[in-house]
Amino acid sequence: xxxxxxxxxxTLLMIVASSxxxxxxxxxxxxxxxxxxxxxxxxxxxxxxxxxxxxxYPTSVKVQVDVSFLGEERKEKAxxxxxxxxxxxxxxxxxxxxxGGGFNDGDKARGREMNIAENLTxxxxxxxxxxxxxxxxxxxxTWPQSVYDAKAAVRYMRKEAANxxxxxxxxxxxxxxxxxxxxxxxxxTSPADGFDVVKDEPYQDISSKVSCxxxxxxxxxxxxxxxxxxxxxxxxxxxxxxxxxxxxxxLDDKDPPMLLVHGTADVTVPLxxxxxxxxxxxxxxxxxxxxxxxxxxxxxDLQPKQRDLRPLxxxxxxxxxxxxxxxxxxxxxxxxxx
Numbered sequence: 574x575x576x577x578x579x580x581x582x583x584t585l586l587m588i589v590a591s592s593x594x595x596x597x598x599x600x601x602x603x604x605x606x607x608x609x610x611x612x613x614x615x616x617x618x619x620x621x622x623x624x625x626x627x628x629x630y631p632t633s634v635k636v637q638v639d640v641s642f643l644g645e646e647r648k649e650k651a652x653x654x655x656x657x658x659x660x661x662x663x664x665x666x667x668x669x670x671x672x673g674g675g676f677n678d679g680d681k682a683r684g685r686e687m688n689i690a691e692n693l694t695x696x697x698x699x700x701x702x703x704x705x706x707x708x709x710x711x712x713x714x715t716w717p718q719s720v721y722d723a724k725a726a727v728r729y730m731r732k733e734a735a736n737x738x739x740x741x742x743x744x745x746x747x748x749x750x751x752x753x754x755x756x757x758x759x760x761x762t763s764p765a766d767g768f769d770v771v772k773d774e775p776y777q778d779i780s781s782k783v784s785c786x787x788x789x790x791x792x793x794x795x796x797x798x799x800x801x802x803x804x805x806x807x808x809x810x811x812x813x814x815x816x817x818x819x820x821x822x823x824l825d826d827k828d829p830p831m832l833l834v835h836g837t838a839d840v841t842v843p844l845x846x847x848x849x850x851x852x853x854x855x856x857x858x859x860x861x862x863x864x865x866x867x868x869x870x871x872x873x874d875l876q877p878k879q880r881d882l883r884p885l886x887x888x889x890x891x892x893x894x895x896x897x898x899x900x901x902x903x904x905x906x907x908x909x910x911x
Contacts, residue, residue: 628684634694635659638682642703642729643722644775649704651726652681653737654694661738666745666894667730668693669759669783670702671723673750673791673872676715676803677708685749688874693747696887698894699739701730705755708803716803716818720762721774723755727783728776743894745785747886750842750872753791753833757820757850760786761828761859785830785893787886790871792842793833793850795819821850826858832889833861834882836869 630636635657639650659665670693672679672686680686681702690700705722708715727744734741748756760783762768769781792798795815800807804814816822831854835847847863854861869879875886891897 626684627682628687630682631687631691633657634691640701642701643725649706649722650681651701651703651729652690654690654700654702655738656694656697656699659699659738661735664734664738664740665697665699666743666784666890667734667737667739667741668698668700668890668894669723669726669730669744669746669756670700671705671726671746671748671752671755672702673748673752673789674707676719676751676801679707679751680704685872685874688876689747689749692875692883693887693890696891698890699737701726712805714803714805716801716814717768719751719755719803720758720768721771723759724768724781725775727759727781728779731779732776742784744783745787745890745894746783747787747789748791749789749874750791753788754793754818754820756786756788757791757793757831758823759783760831761820761823761825763823763827766823783829785832785890787832787834787889788847789834789873790836790839790842790847791833792846793819794821794846797849798842798846821853824850824854824857824859824861828854828859828861830889830893831859831861832886833863834866834885835863836866836871836873836877836879838868839871841871 630638630652635655637653637655640653641647642651643649656665670681670686670690672681672683674680681704686702690702694700703722703726706715706718727746730737730739730744731741746756746759748754758768759781764770770777795801795818796808796812801815801818804811804818806814808815833847833850835844837844844865851861851863864885866877866879866882869877875882
């Protein structure tokens, strides 16, 4: 059926417009273009999807959620775990728990961190599981802010010792993967290394010194790892940054006791990272142990299927924060059968 004469011009106009649109470049609104340029990169492979599932907080201990330890203006918060029957007049040792995630991902309240904090709290500690500055956008530099945040957590715990019911002279730290790197940075760096007196960082009149540190499967020698997005530069472009971001750089005989835990089946952070750290620690006279877990992959908590690590970790903290024996004697890597 022929179109009415009065509709022909409109029809022709629509056909021409359609043809033009089909051959034209798509137009991206200004707001969308900005979003594309600043799009977040994929999270680190360090955090499998199963570990990102949000879990309820444990009821076996008391948990104070989303404490503003970095100041109200910062979105990064902390969760503080304490025993249900904790008498603050009888101070307990404190432990900082630092999550992993490749410095791009992770959270204080994921399953792994909750497992660690709950188990240690049940053994007579006050635990503070923290968030810190993460890299979310391309080109964003988050180091050394992550180190500053970890140090601020220790200072906060020491500053609030009476309110938290902890002994300010007995503070340890434990972290996994990226959290291991930060834990070892707390253990090995001193004010002379330039991470403590920083403009606008909180509680700088308070020490960030820790009494001991445990690190699970972390990259502690970045000069012999891969390029890190948190620097927004490659090792070739900025080797000095990679050296400064490596706890192995600062090892000496003044460091507090350290324990590394690493699996032989780790394909994300090779066991050689911990082995090299142990080697240099011995050369420098630092007090360091390495516990190698046969067949364990990357990313596990205190209860991997290979072995229950709660006795090992608790005994280490008991020894160095409570003065209890027996002394922990982790097996050197060269004695592990693989």
